Amino acid sequence: GDSVTQMEGPVTLSEEAFLTINCTYTATGYPSLFWYVQYPGEGLQLLLKATKADDKGSNKGFEATYRKETTSFHLEKGSVQVSDSAVYFCASDGGSQGNLIFGKGTKLSVKP
């Protein structure tokens, strides 16, 4: 079945550093791909999405491009802030009846 794999954390960066969190997927069809963010003690928030190959999702300075040839959807941000400290989840909607398949999450800590 479909699956999502993302890099294990935790990731620790200094403020203003460049961020990449890797995510790859396997799919029998053509899923949409998502990044969710979870701040401490809160639920998940949809950060960005892409629905087809070569689409770029972007929000709050974060970007991810749907790469069909490498089956990837890596999350990037050019300059992270302390407030970006959170857990990031990659997901695809390749599950049955549109259920989302989540990666295991990557914890990001940004130090001032």
Add this chain to the structure above:
Amino acid sequence: SQTIHQWPATLVQPVGSPLSLECTVEGTSNPNLYWYRQAAGRGLQLLFYSVGIGQISSEVPQNLSASRPQDRQFILSSKKLLLSDSGFYLCAWSVRITLSYEQYFGPGTRLTVT
């Protein structure tokens, strides 16, 4: 606009006691509804999902059950809690938007079983 509510926000229950967590959604009709559990430092585990009133699908065998008595109400229950039921419980709803399904999550309930 749509909103999703969960209560209670935190709960401490003794082993063997019953459980009832409630989730309600406003501003949408006939959503898919989901219960997830997140153990400390772990990823998301899908427990149940529902595509309509009275329709419940279970993803993993466990000590929990779910019910959907109304279109926008989803309840997670247990008759006797185990220590391993501790965790952060998240409710979510989804709707199909053109080609994709987006899920929206509630604020969560932190359950500690003592």
